[in-house]
Amino acid sequence: AQSVSQHNHHVILSEAASLELGCNYSYGGTVNLFWYVQYPGQHLQLLLKYFSGDPLVKGIKGFEAEFIKSKFSFNLRKPSVQWSDTAEYFCAVILYNQGGKLIFGQGTELSVKP
């Protein structure tokens, strides 16, 4: 079965530290990939997406992600985190041949210390 794995369940960083959150998916076909963020008490918001072209995509708030097809990975990065980045982050993949089915990873909770 297709799946999306996020390796880190909870990450704690100090402000200005660099961030990298891992995401791997298990699906051999063409995919679109997404990162969503959920701030406390809010619904999910799109951070960035990849569907074709340059494998390095830039999103909002200084986030970026790199699609490495050979590794089935789509890791999220930010050079310098802020306290306001404290949130839960979800990686997701859409499966082309299954009617737009979107599968999410388990989520990574990020806590940034001021």
Added chain:
Amino acid sequence: DAGITQSPRHKVTETGTPVTLRCHQTENHRYMYWYRQDPGHGLRLIHYSYGVKDTDKGEVSDGYSVSRSKTEDFLLTLESATSSQTSVYFCAISDRQGSYNSPLHFGNGTRLTVT
């Protein structure tokens, strides 16, 4: 924000009772989804719809049914609620150009407690 309304926002119900959650959109989007969010599990897809009367199962569809009789409404029904269905339920929509290249827009969620 996209026009998505979930109702009710909160509900407490007893084991064995039927429950229906409603997702209403004003965007005329083709695709609609129901997810549940539980700690440690992320968002898991329950059912989704790719058009009026066109629905399919997601990862955790057991115990749930859906209906989509018109574009704007997608109903999720728990025929006989169980405590394991206590969760936060999110509806999402995607536009008619195809969800492949379009992000999902999420509703604000329904917090369901089954006692």
